[in-house]
Amino acid sequence: MNLKLFVFNGGPAPRRVVIYLVERNFNEDASVELIQCTIAAPGAPALAPGKPPGSVPLLHHPATGFTLRESLAIIDYLEDMAEVQGLWTMRGRTPKDRAKTKEMLGLIDAVTTDVEYAPAFGCRLFAPVVGGEQSPAAVRWLLSRANQSLERIAEYAAEGTPWLLRFEREEEAQVTVADCALFAILQYAENMFGWDLTEDHPRLKTFYGAFKLRQSASIPEGTWPTQLTDMTKDWIEY
Template sequence: MRQFPWLLYVYPWMPYPRRIIIYLREKGIPSSTVTIVPVTDPQLGSQVDSRFPAKPPGSLPILAIPQDNHGAHFTYIRQSLAIMSYLDELCENGEEGFPRSRYSMRGADALQRAHVNGVIALADECTTQWNAIRLFGTGAGPFPLPDASNEMLRWVRRSLMTIEEAYKDRDMAPLIQSERDESATGSSVTLADIVLYQFLEFTVDCYGVDMTQGSGKIVKDVYGRDVLEKFPKLAEFYNAFKTRKSVVRDVEQGEVPPSTVLEKMRNWHKGSL
């Protein structure tokens, strides 16, 4: 059995680390098993608390797994999707000292996992494409090209339309978590839900854009086809998932962007949206 705690290095408010923070809370994995190590923004030197080893080289998030009792040697896992999938498999099988889960967030069988992976791919693509939108469309990027931002936004909506169709028959009620519900986990949550929610939350909280709100009109998609730009199921999903305790941002832990950064992210160039 490996030594604990494992260390998860994150920029707490940024999108890819945010996924794993939500995942750990949903799964009920305690900090004594996986400790979140906040890292200051890159512009501030990517510093960590002196109690922990320095940030490993590479983009965050990074999961550092101790290989000895002294914390001198680690095995590293990079990329948010790889980290979540790895931890979920350990929990599913009760390996490496992780408590056995009641359910898998990756899907109960091969067919469910295929559906989960399909939505993960689309939601992850949305997050990746948003980088171009912010670079071209907001004050957070150095390249003000509103037409390019607007075109990339159409590609993101194309992916969201596909997810809308995938979720059209899903009952979102089990996702709702009341204030009286002390349970940290729910058997209806999947990795796809976490990745999708993280994207929808990121655009609202950081850029002031609710991607669940389409025009409600028939528009031309990126291939010139007539489509209804409306996302009622995504809106239902988002409103249900945001009731969960796992998604509450901890200000003291740096899970809210600095006001100076928010100001730049919400400064949209005319014609970008």
């Protein structure tokens, strides 16, 4: 494929794609080159040699100019490529299975958005993003929304497996794209802000504990350095 994937390890959206790539384990001839970007400050652009304009993750094919800038679209495209190669599915084979996967991904995306926006309204590190106009009420509202979505994810999760979904006619539950996306935001919240989003959700705590043991859960050194996370603990009262 000769694709270039521009990412920034510290962000939950790029992180979900990187986790997916490790889990997917493409054939050697399916080249996806990971390129780490730098971000100078919250709200600053992601920079790397050869990177087209846009946020990360960003998938780019230099020869054709084909570009995708949304994490779930990138995962869906790469999953199409994997299935063409005859690899196992990570999103289900039947329309019902795929609908369940999309339902779960929609809820996970809602959690990700709320958890990403909350710091802009309450963490002093992110105050410049909103011009200093921060609001404890906005933080409480966003975190409440995230918790409601997490409740629904836990309610919809399959039983008898730590993973979120078990597809029809599947003897043993496998990790899916939904698992990759949920783990990314739970890991980000824990390491960036010290939040345990599974605290009130035993089903999701089981999931998180199991996924932490996987190779894809390994955090690259320096992803969330202490000098950064010391500042992310500085919040206005909410």
